[in-house]
Amino acid sequence: xxxxxxxxxxxxxxxxxxxxxxxxxxxxxxxxxxxxxxxxxxxxxxxxxxxxxxxxxxxxxxxxxxxxxxxxxxxxxxxxxxxxxxxxxxxxxxxxxxxxxxxxxxxxxxxxxxxxxxxxxxxxxxxxxxxxxxxxxxxxxxxxxxxxxxxxxxxxxxxxxxxxxxxxxxxxxxxxxxxxxxxxxxxxxxxxxxxxxxxxxxxxxxxxxxxxxxxxxxxxxxxxxxxxxxxxxxxxxxxxxxxxxxxxxxxxxxxxxxxxxx
Amino acid sequence: xxxxxxxxxxxxxxxxxxxxxxxxxxxxxxxxxxxxxxxxxxxxxxxxxxxxxxxxxxxxxxxxxxxxxxxxxxxxxxxxxxxxxxxxxxxxxxxxxxxxxxxxxxxxxxxxxxxxxxxxxxxxxxxxxxxxxxxxxxxxxxxxxxxxxxxxxxxxxxxxxxxxxxxxxxxxxxxxxxxxxxxxxxxxxxxxxxxxxxxxxxxxxxxxxxxxxxxxxxxxxxxxxxxxxxxxxxxxxxxxxxxxxxxxxxxxxxxxxxxxxxxxxxxxxxxxxxxxxxxxxxxxxxxxxxxxxxxxxxxxxxxxxxxxxxxxxxxxxxxxxxxxxxxxxxxxxxxxxxxxxxxxxxxxxxxxxxxxxxxxxxxxxxxxxxxxxxxxxx
Ligand SMILES: Cc1cc2nc3c(=O)[nH]c(=O)nc-3n(C[C@H](O)[C@H](O)[C@H](O)COP(=O)(O)OP(=O)(O)OC[C@H]3O[C@@H](n4cnc5c(N)ncnc54)[C@H](O)[C@@H]3O)c2cc1C
Ligand SMILES: Cc1cc2nc3c(=O)[nH]c(=O)nc-3n(C[C@H](O)[C@H](O)[C@H](O)COP(=O)(O)OP(=O)(O)OC[C@H]3O[C@@H](n4cnc5c(N)ncnc54)[C@H](O)[C@@H]3O)c2cc1C
Numbered sequence: 001x002x003x004x005x006x007x008x009x010x011x012x013x014x015x016x017x018x019x020x021x022x023x024x025x026x027x028x029x030x031x032x033x034x035x036x037x038x039x040x041x042x043x044x045x046x047x048x049x050x051x052x053x054x055x056x057x058x059x060x061x062x063x064x065x066x067x068x069x070x071x072x073x074x075x076x077x078x079x080x081x082x083x084x085x086x087x088x089x090x091x092x093x094x095x096x097x098x099x100x101x102x103x104x105x106x107x108x109x110x111x112x113x114x115x116x117x118x119x120x121x122x123x124x125x126x127x128x129x130x131x132x133x134x135x136x137x138x139x140x141x142x143x144x145x146x147x148x149x150x151x152x153x154x155x156x157x158x159x160x161x162x163x164x165x166x167x168x169x170x171x172x173x174x175x176x177x178x179x180x181x182x183x184x185x186x187x188x189x190x191x192x193x194x195x196x197x198x199x200x201x202x203x204x205x206x207x208x209x210x211x212x213x214x215x216x217x218x219x220x221x222x223x224x225x226x227x228x229x230x231x232x233x234x235x236x237x238x239x240x241x242x243x244x245x246x247x248x249x250x251x252x253x254x255x256x257x258x259x260x261x262x
Numbered sequence: 263x264x265x266x267x268x269x270x271x272x273x274x275x276x277x278x279x280x281x282x283x284x285x286x287x288x289x290x291x292x293x294x295x296x297x298x299x300x301x302x303x304x305x306x307x308x309x310x311x312x313x314x315x316x317x318x319x320x321x322x323x324x325x326x327x328x329x330x331x332x333x334x335x336x337x338x339x340x341x342x343x344x345x346x347x348x349x350x351x352x353x354x355x356x357x358x359x360x361x362x363x364x365x366x367x368x369x370x371x372x373x374x375x376x377x378x379x380x381x382x383x384x385x386x387x388x389x390x391x392x393x394x395x396x397x398x399x400x401x402x403x404x405x406x407x408x409x410x411x412x413x414x415x416x417x418x419x420x421x422x423x424x425x426x427x428x429x430x431x432x433x434x435x436x437x438x439x440x441x442x443x444x445x446x447x448x449x450x451x452x453x454x455x456x457x458x459x460x461x462x463x464x465x466x467x468x469x470x471x472x473x474x475x476x477x478x479x480x481x482x483x484x485x486x487x488x489x490x491x492x493x494x495x496x497x498x499x500x501x502x503x504x505x506x507x508x509x510x511x512x513x514x515x516x517x518x519x520x521x522x523x524x525x526x527x528x529x530x531x532x533x534x535x536x537x538x539x540x541x542x543x544x545x546x547x548x549x550x551x552x553x554x555x556x557x558x559x560x561x562x563x564x565x566x567x568x569x570x571x572x573x574x575x576x577x578x579x580x581x582x583x584x585x586x587x588x589x590x591x592x593x594x595x596x597x598x599x600x601x602x603x604x605x606x607x608x609x610x611x612x613x614x615x616x617x618x619x620x621x622x623x624x625x626x627x628x629x630x631x632x633x634x635x636x637x638x639x640x
Binding site for chain 2: 189193194
């Protein structure tokens with residue numbers, strides 16, 4: 001089986017602060033991370049690989065050269081191959097151009113059974129890229145996958161998260177699934193994985209390597225322009241306390257003690 | 263000095279420490295030990311064999327990598343470096359002096375988290391003066407094996423080890439330390455007993471006890487290295503061992519600083535967080551500066567180890583400095599916590615008790631000074 005996972009490098013928004021004057025993100029010195037939902041997508045692929053010998057997991061990312069970092073991280077967790085789509089010509093892409101570029105690369109790869117994407121990226125937050133890739137490739141898709149129930153020859157059975165319930169869906173391969181965080185708990189990198197990944201080559205493709213036309217990629221093919229982006233004033237962070245009423249009360253008192261209110 | 267892989271390892275170790283070690287550190291301290299699953303998990307991610315070659319289940323990485331992981335683990339839980347012992351004290355004697363069969367049989371299962379090893383040098387009458395060992399392991403021609411008798415004390419993992427490298431006199435005539443040999447002794451052999459776990463001041467999760475040998479039959483193939491090479495083996499792995507313990511001291515100090523910074527921002531007295539008081543802020547500045555200086559000392563020694571340079575003096579300096587530093591930093595960090603720091607609900611209490619060990623084991627600070635001055639004056 002061959003599985004492709006689309007992963008994006010994003011700024012760690014837990015650390016991003018907004019410049020109150022300009023309303024833009026202060027990205028200086030902010031750590032770049034693997035988009036959290038994509039970590040779940042990769043984990044789902046690796047779990048299938050663990051159970052099905054001979055499975056190949058390839059990770060794909062579009063981004064600047066430093067996006068190779070997240071690809072190395074994915075290999076350190078167990079991905080077999082990595083492809084970076086990187087070129088000035090891809091720059092400034094909105095979701096339309098992004099999905100076109102990624103779909104182009106996937107057409108070139110040609111042979112695949114499952115494509116995993118994250119539900120959404122924590123910086124752009126549109127949740128459009130995954131579904132758009134499926135549309136461009138003309139393959140079926142299930143979004144908000146919270147469990148892969150069965151993985152058989154030629155079809156999958158998955159559980160799809162809804163606001164007030166779930167759907168069980170059988171879907172033929174090749175197909176695209178988008179992962180939510182409830183799907184699994186991502187594994188860590190391993191020591192050996194890190195050493196191996198740092199020795200390996202990452203394939204880099206630019207616009208001449210993939211079957212896309214120049215007017216379908218990058219900023220010129222991006223109808224959406226982000227005019228202004230701002231974050232509403234954050235409310236104080238709440239804390240969820242779980243357990244029996246007695247346990248919960250104990251935890252609350254402990255917290256209040258720590259803060260010296262008690 | 264650091265490469266991409268080192269950065270990634272730090273990230274991995276930090277994440278593992280935050281998610282797997284920190285949440286259970288207090289419980290492990292109370293229960294005096296880590297749950298079996300944690301040993302397996304640590305091994306699964308490769309922590310048991312960072313510096314051990316692939317043939318024996320490890321990664322074959324460098325000492326900087328080990329130092330990074332030890333530092334990050336100890337920031338959250340000082341005792342967690344015991345999960346990494348197969349890289350140092352427990353594993354190194356096999357790696358550097360064992361034959362292929364011994365490495366496969368004893369080293370690999372430790373790296374894979376299936377077995378727990380120990381390093382048994384110290385005795386009631388032989389501490390800093392480890393050459394004064396009274397334990398004997400003498401060849402018995404009639405039985406065709408060595409016979410081991412004696413007692414080792416303060417042995418890390420003693421209560422739960424599956425086997426240990428034991429240093430004992432195999433030749434009573436030989437002068438000085440030349441009569442000492444190293445033996446691999448399995449815990450389920452007749453005459454081997456684990457002492458009762460010691461009730462220590464700190465580091466409860468890293469268990470310690472005597473090992474007692476009463477006419478234990480040790481087969482010829484369990485001699486490690488050559489006869490009479492025991493002291494050389496013990497000293498030969500010390501440099502790397504000291505860099506590892508130095509990393510532990512560094513991690514404890516850095517962890518204490520983190521706790522002090524966080525607490526000083528939260529605790530309000532006289533109408534403002536105490537970090538706004540210059541005396542508190544300056545304490546933090548002193549701690550951070552000393553920690554960074556020590557970090558450079560530790561990683562410089564690790565880097566020299568990786569380049570196969572002689573590091574005896576640098577390793578002693580790093581161990582000495584880090585062992586003392588973690589104590590002085592823990593003291594200041596606890597002071598910043600006021601009365602709360604004296605309560606077991608606060609991690610700084612556990613870290614302070616743990617720090618006290620670092621300047622004692624694997625050579626006391628005084629012994630390190632002996633090594634350093636010996637190099638200066640030779
Ligand atoms: C604040 C902000 C607002 C934006 N708003 C818009 C907007 O309204 N409309 C618009 O068209 N663009 C917008 N963009 C641009 C958008 O971020 C980029 O087009 C981006 O490449 C893809 O969109 P996304 O981040 O929303 O991804 P999502 O669609 O949320 O990502 C879903 C999944 O698709 C995959 N994926 C996404 N990007 C990549 C990639 N580069 N490489 C590999 N896999 C990937 C991942 O699996 C990911 O989990 C915005 C960007 C920012 C920073
Ligand atoms: C928790 C713990 C775990 C341990 N784990 C192990 C283990 O796994 N394996 C193992 O073999 N050992 C282990 N040890 C033993 C440890 O290495 C010894 O305790 C240490 O080497 C000191 O020996 P000692 O306790 O006999 O002290 P002593 O040697 O009696 O020292 C007492 C004091 O005298 C000073 N002193 C001694 N000689 C000199 C000198 N020449 N010059 C100046 N001052 C000197 C010392 O610095 C110290 O302050 C462990 C100890 C502890 C506490």
